[in-house]
Amino acid sequence: MTASAPAPVSGPEKTSFREELRAAMREALLADDRVFLMGEDVGKYGGAFGVSLGLVEEFGPERIRDTPLSESGFVGAGIGAAVAGLRPIVEIMTVNFSLLALDQILNNAATLLHMSGGQVSVPVVIRMTTGAGRQLAAQHSHSLEGWYAGIPGIRVLSPGTLQDARHMLAPALADPDPVVIFEHGSLYNATGPAEPRPESFDIVSAAVRRSGHDVSLISHGGSLPKVLAAAEALAAEGVSAEVLDLRSLRPLDGAAIAASVARTHRAVVVDEGWRTGGLAAEISARIAELAFYDLDAQVERVCGAEVPVPYPKHLEDAAIPQVPDIVAAARRAVG
Amino acid sequence: MNRARKQPPEPRADHAPAAGSAAPHRAAAREAPAEPAVSEETKHLLELVDQMLLIRAFEERCVELYSSGTIRGFIHLYIGEEAVAVGVNAALSPDDAVVSTYREHGHALARGVPVDAVMAEMFGKATGCSHGRGGSMHLFDVQRRFYGGNAIVGGGLPIAAGLALADRMTGRSRVTCCFFGDGAVAEGEFHETANLAALWDLPLLLVCENNLYAMGTPLEHEHAQTDLAMRAASYGMPAWAVDGMDAVAVERAARRAVDGILAGNGPHFLEMRTYRFRAHSMYDPDRYRDKAEIERWRERDPIPLLAGRLPAGAADLQEMRERAAAAVDRAVAAAEAAPVEPVEDLYRFVSHEGS
Ligand SMILES: Cc1ncc(C[n+]2csc(CCOP(=O)(O)OP(=O)(O)O)c2C)c(N)n1
Numbered sequence: 001m002t003a004s005a006p007a008p009v010s011g012p013e014k015t016s017f018r019e020e021l022r023a024a025m026r027e028a029l030l031a032d033d034r035v036f037l038m039g040e041d042v043g044k045y046g047g048a049f050g051v052s053l054g055l056v057e058e059f060g061p062e063r064i065r066d067t068p069l070s071e072s073g074f075v076g077a078g079i080g081a082a083v084a085g086l087r088p089i090v091e092i093m094t095v096n097f098s099l100l101a102l103d104q105i106l107n108n109a110a111t112l113l114h115m116s117g118g119q120v121s122v123p124v125v126i127r128m129t130t131g132a133g134r135q136l137a138a139q140h141s142h143s144l145e146g147w148y149a150g151i152p153g154i155r156v157l158s159p160g161t162l163q164d165a166r167h168m169l170a171p172a173l174a175d176p177d178p179v180v181i182f183e184h185g186s187l188y189n190a191t192g193p194a195e196p197r198p199e200s201f202d203i204v205s206a207a208v209r210r211s212g213h214d215v216s217l218i219s220h221g222g223s224l225p226k227v228l229a230a231a232e233a234l235a236a237e238g239v240s241a242e243v244l245d246l247r248s249l250r251p252l253d254g255a256a257i258a259a260s261v262a263r264t265h266r267a268v269v270v271d272e273g274w275r276t277g278g279l280a281a282e283i284s285a286r287i288a289e290l291a292f293y294d295l296d297a298q299v300e301r302v303c304g305a306e307v308p309v310p311y312p313k314h315l316e317d318a319a320i321p322q323v324p325d326i327v328a329a330a331r332r333a334v335g
Numbered sequence: 336m337n338r339a340r341k342q343p344p345e346p347r348a349d350h351a352p353a354a355g356s357a358a359p360h361r362a363a364a365r366e367a368p369a370e371p372a373v374s375e376e377t378k379h380l381l382e383l384v385d386q387m388l389l390i391r392a393f394e395e396r397c398v399e400l401y402s403s404g405t406i407r408g409f410i411h412l413y414i415g416e417e418a419v420a421v422g423v424n425a426a427l428s429p430d431d432a433v434v435s436t437y438r439e440h441g442h443a444l445a446r447g448v449p450v451d452a453v454m455a456e457m458f459g460k461a462t463g464c465s466h467g468r469g470g471s472m473h474l475f476d477v478q479r480r481f482y483g484g485n486a487i488v489g490g491g492l493p494i495a496a497g498l499a500l501a502d503r504m505t506g507r508s509r510v511t512c513c514f515f516g517d518g519a520v521a522e523g524e525f526h527e528t529a530n531l532a533a534l535w536d537l538p539l540l541l542v543c544e545n546n547l548y549a550m551g552t553p554l555e556h557e558h559a560q561t562d563l564a565m566r567a568a569s570y571g572m573p574a575w576a577v578d579g580m581d582a583v584a585v586e587r588a589a590r591r592a593v594d595g596i597l598a599g600n601g602p603h604f605l606e607m608r609t610y611r612f613r614a615h616s617m618y619d620p621d622r623y624r625d626k627a628e629i630e631r632w633r634e635r636d637p638i639p640l641l642a643g644r645l646p647a648g649a650a651d652l653q654e655m656r657e658r659a660a661a662a663v664d665r666a667v668a669a670a671e672a673a674p675v676e677p678v679e680d681l682y683r684f685v686s687h688e689g690s
């Protein structure tokens with residue numbers, strides 16, 4: 001199959017995270033007819049979160065392919081189609097249901113290249129919603145990015161800005177290896193001005209979203225708006241916080257983490273996942289390995305409480321990182 | 336084992352199976368025992384109407400409470416499908432176990448989980464049937480052998496097989512009933528469970544609520560073979576389709592299946608042909624269904640359908656409706672007044688250590 005030139009996709013002045021994800025898929029579908037989208041209700045329904053709304057009307061049901069409730073089956077089929085040379089985007093409604101497909105992701109997608117001695121490539125992109133915050137209770141509120149980030153053989157991305165929502169997909173599709181993209185459910189309605197693709201754009205580097213010199217707030221995805229709000233609150237108290245957006249959770253940009261800590265000498269790691277053995281634990285270890293002598297204070301972690309996320313608002317709020325928790329941790333670090 | 340299973344009232348001639356209610360693929364059921372008095376039958380039907388009215392009133396109130404922001408999260412309404420819950424429950428004894436889905440308000444209420452405890456759960460209050468931790472999708476009442484609201488499609492099926500396995504291994508004569516949707520039949524967990532249950536002759540009643548849609552996907556886009564009972568039968572279990580809008584037909588089918596299970600004939604599968612009158616959840620704009628289709632199904636609303644069979648003058652439907660609404664009013668008032676779990680107790684129930 002041949003790749004045709006992408007038609008210009010003109011965005012509105014003001015856009016949303018959801019619209020940017022959709023525009024990215026539309027552009028990919030226009031650019032390369034090996035690309036197709038499949039998942040539960042991605043067609044007429046427009047996806048559980050409305051991300052693919054309108055795509056089936058434009059690209060038809062072959063390329064915007066509704067699947068039955070068979071996560072292991074259709075994720076595995078996406079892997080197989082990728083092995084055969086297509087470029088599938090597989091949407092899993094949420095990370096909670098991805099556990100039914102974890103065997104395919106871990107034992108096949110992440111493993112085939114190595115197991116086959118380099119013969120079998122799996123250029124699949126798997127998108128899924130993650131996170132809590134909408135009172136959906138334990139089985140709909142997991143944040144398992146850290147688990148996925150522990151799997152060699154896959155790339156794990158966590159867009160937290162409109163720009164990343166818009167521009168991460170193309171390089172993910174160009175990657176010859178499997179890429180898992182986490183979309184935090186609280187971000188879909190985030191709005192802002194549409195921004196053009198920056199000159200230098202990649203899916204490996206962390207990005208400084210706010211500069212500061214007293215403490216580094218290291219985070220990603222759905223926690224990013226909270227961390228930025230915390231930095232604002234800290235500024236009002238005279239604490240200058242730097243906000244580092246990891247963007248890629250695997251591989252981690254260790255150099256950027258170390259550089260930030262070298263500037264501020266203090267680190268607070270914020271992740272909605274469980275604390276024990278989680279992403280924040282890994283980042284803390286990296287800091288200990290890469291920036292130990294730059295540290296003036298112990299590393300602070302603000303993580304999801306180690307409970308299945310409860311339904312009532314007051315308990316859910318208490319179970320996931322909140323702005324005051326981040327501010328308090330930064331204050332402790334600054335001492 | 337002391338079985339307090341209620342005897343079925345003999346169906347009257349006009350309760351003959353509706354068209355589309357097929358014969359079992361593998362005949363295995365014993366015939367129902369005969370003939371209690373007609374007044375008993377009327378009483379029984381009144382009870383079923385009462386239960387359906389309570390479920391309906393409960394959910395209609397939930398819609399209001401959701402709109403006002405009192406109830407949050409996902410709510411999946413059962414409106415239109417009530418005959419399945421009350422009909423199946425009528426065939427179960429208090430010893431039997433029930434495993435359900437996220438669309439389980441009706442199953443819980445039919446099972447006898449107190450309406451106050453269910454409403455308090457919707458409010459996330461400490462007096463809720465799951466201490467407020469679960470909300471709409473996770474109603475539990477183990478005392479009534481109601482093993483929950485499961486929000487992973489298909490997730491309850493293997494657990495139900497395990498409950499049934501335990502009964503079989505300990506020689507207890509009782510049934511585990513698992514509810515799930517047509518969409519769940521596409522999941523591996525359904526097929527693994529069906530095979531295990533048939534292989535091990537488990538006392539498991541599989542009740543598929545075929546409402547023709549899995550969220551926005553119609554049955555024929557979900558399944559290559561849409562005769563779900565036939566597929567279940569291929570695992571070697573009796574399986575048949577039932578008019579799920581007709582509570583009497585549902586009860587009769589469930590009794591027949593339960594009798595077969597208790598006679599040692601292993602798992603049974605019932606495909607309940609039903610329909611949800613509302614959207615999949617409160618988030619769903621319901622763009623994928625034809626309004627005329629919804630109207631056609633509404634004409635077979637299970638409540639008037641059953642009420643219409645009562646002897647003339649046997650019931651004052653308006654009065655029954657008001658009684659159901661009053662019970663829901665009391666439940667709302669109690670839930671409003673109830674305490675929430677203190678934040679300090681966040682870690683309670685994670686393991687027995689913390690409980
Ligand atoms: C494993 C899994 N995949 C996807 C979902 C999202 N989801 C919730 S309900 C539903 C449709 C289920 O349809 P069906 O089994 O027919 O039950 P119904 O809702 O119609 O009662 C979907 C896709 C989920 N909860 N779990």
Ligand SMILES: [Mg+2]
Nearest residue numbers: 516517548549
């Ligand atoms: Mg259904």
